[in-house]
Amino acid sequence: MDPSSQKIKELEVMVAEVIEETPETTTLVLFTGNDTLNYKPGHFLTISPHQFPGLQRWVSYLEDIKGKKEPGRAYSLASSPDEKYLAITVKEERYISNNTPYPPLLSPILAKRTRAGSRMVITGFTGPYTMPDEWQTKFEEIVHVCAGSGIVPSFSIIKHDLRMNESLKHTLVYSSKVAEDVIFFNQLAELERIFPDRFRVINTLTRESGADKRFRSGRITRELLSEVITNPENTAVFACGPDHNIWQKRAAKESGATLPPSFLGSVLTGLDEIGVDKKRIKKESYG
Ligand SMILES: Cc1cc2nc3c(=O)[nH]c(=O)nc-3n(C[C@H](O)[C@H](O)[C@H](O)COP(=O)(O)OP(=O)(O)OC[C@H]3O[C@@H](n4cnc5c(N)ncnc54)[C@H](O)[C@@H]3O)c2cc1C
Incomplete structure (x- = not known):
């Protein structure tokens, strides 16, 4: 199937491997079972912070003070479609006093607190940062x-x-x-x-x-x-x-x-x- 004609869908994935790329950055290798993975190099997926029980109080608090629902965060695929597994590479964002408006919500969990074997739901795949055929x-x-x-x-x-x-x-x-x-x-x-x-x-x-x-x-x-x-x-x-x-x-x-x-x-x-x-x-x- 042409990846551009694929509908966005939710997939439950299991973290197969956690690779520390740099002190701030971690690659999560994601196992998707038998789902067909139609994506283009350059596409991203999104991960909703609402699904993590450990984040529930933070999500509610941030939604109260921001006055809007916390959206899913986008992560580009680090893997490419010729590889067996999906992978994302996440940089832990930091809270800097008097500079960052709100404490970063999802990236610290993904980059520093996700273990092999954990499960999560991802939504994908889309994005304009892809190479036109011509x-x-x-x-x-x-x-x-x-x-x-x-x-x-x-x-x-x-x-x-x-x-x-x-x-x-x-x-x-x-x-x-x-x-x-x-x-x-x-x-x-x-x-x-x-x-x-x-x-x-x-x-x-x-x-x-x-x-x-x-x-x-x-x-x-x-x-x-x-x-x-x-x-x-x-x-x-x-x-x-x-x-x-x-x-x-x-x-x-x-x-x-x-x-x-x-x-x-x-x-x-x-x-x-x-x-x-x-x-x-x-x-x-x-x-
Ligand atoms: C297309 C795309 C691809 C991306 N790919 C990657 C990737 O491969 N690796 C990676 O590490 N990161 C990537 N990011 C960044 C990622 O989506 C997150 O923004 C980042 O991980 C920080 O998320 P957080 O929840 O930790 O921080 P948070 O600060 O909680 O969340 C960041 C979100 O808050 C919003 N925001 C910022 N300031 C305010 C404000 N004052 N009021 C209300 N909302 C605000 C931002 O728009 C953003 O959606 C990508 C972003 C985009 C758009």
Whole structure:
């Protein structure tokens, strides 16, 4: 079946494996029984916080003070459709005093308190961050510009395309705070080793600079984008990472404050300046 024609459905899954990727990030490998899994690389699933008995008091309290029902949280698939199991990779969000509006609800449970054998209900699969079929023939190269857990959908897209198709090249420009935060470091290095002519990774660290030649230091700048995208006419881009959310924009508008540029905002400005047409950019914001 064409995955885009598939109806969204609920599935009960069992956590088959819990993999600590970085100190803040955990992959949950999900066993779905005999259900057919029709999804595209780049799709996400959602998980409702209402189903976890340990969260019930928190959910009720947050719904009271926010004045609305807590929605399901979206998680991109870290697995790809050619793999046997589903997987998601969750970063534990933190509560920062005087900064975070409410304590994060679901990610701490998924990233730090979920054990193999636990069960949960997921809803999937959907999302616009997928590769259009025509990109296979229209472009020579796909550049992925990601930050933090924004790597997850691109990881699925990259490994699936490298394994299942033969032509496209992929370059990943990946921003993390420090080296130990780099998600999928070994898996990405292994893909580079297996597909040396089709895949390369440029890791950048915003809060660490040192002698380690595997990493560049600093943010992803316009200069770095133009170094990587030498032929904007022949390149399509996936960009995924933090952006200002609707509440931050609303609060800034009300107080008259100017928000500092977000990761996604800066990347899109940089891509525009070096001549990458908006129609050739797929973007996803986790803010
Ligand atoms: C398409 C998509 C894919 C994603 N994929 C991943 C992934 O692969 N890995 C990952 O770690 N994360 C991913 N996320 C982020 C994830 O959905 C959660 O937002 C994150 O895990 C934090 O959830 P939480 O319940 O811990 O935090 P919470 O802060 O409790 O929940 C975050 C939710 O609160 C909402 N919110 C924020 N501020 C306010 C406010 N002031 N008032 C009311 N509501 C507010 C946000 O819109 C968001 O829906 C993705 C997000 C999207 C949209």
